[in-house]
Amino acid sequence: MKLQLKVPNMTCGGCLNTITKAIRTVDAKATVQGDPKTKIVLVETQASESAIKDVITAAGYQVA
Numbered sequence: 001m002k003l004q005l006k007v008p009n010m011t012c013g014g015c016l017n018t019i020t021k022a023i024r025t026v027d028a029k030a031t032v033q034g035d036p037k038t039k040i041v042l043v044e045t046q047a048s049e050s051a052i053k054d055v056i057t058a059a060g061y062q063v064a
Contacts, residue, residue, distance in 0.1 A: 003043040003052060006064040012036050015061070022059035026051050 010016060016034040019041060023030050027047040034041040043052055053063045 001045060001049070003041075003045065003049055005041045005043065005053070005056070006039055007034070007041050007056065007061050008039050008064050009062050010034065010036050010039055010041065016041070018059050019056055019061060022055040023047075023052055026055055 007015075007019065010019065013036065015036060016032075019034065020032040023032055023043060023045065027045045030043055030045040030047070032041065032043050041056075045052060056063050
């Protein structure tokens with residue numbers, strides 16, 4: 001499944017790395033791309049959308 005998520009408090013590449021690591025705890029094969037300028041994270045995953053949002057939130061980021 002492909003997800004496009006808005007993460008308003010993602011400000012740098014380090015944030016994206018943290019988010020990527022969090023997502024890979026629920027789907028090790030997930031593909032994650034993001035742009036801190038647009039605050040958009042694109043995720044291709046087998047995990048549910050709610051699971052992905054939960055781990056991003058647990059990592060300290062908001063999902064709009």
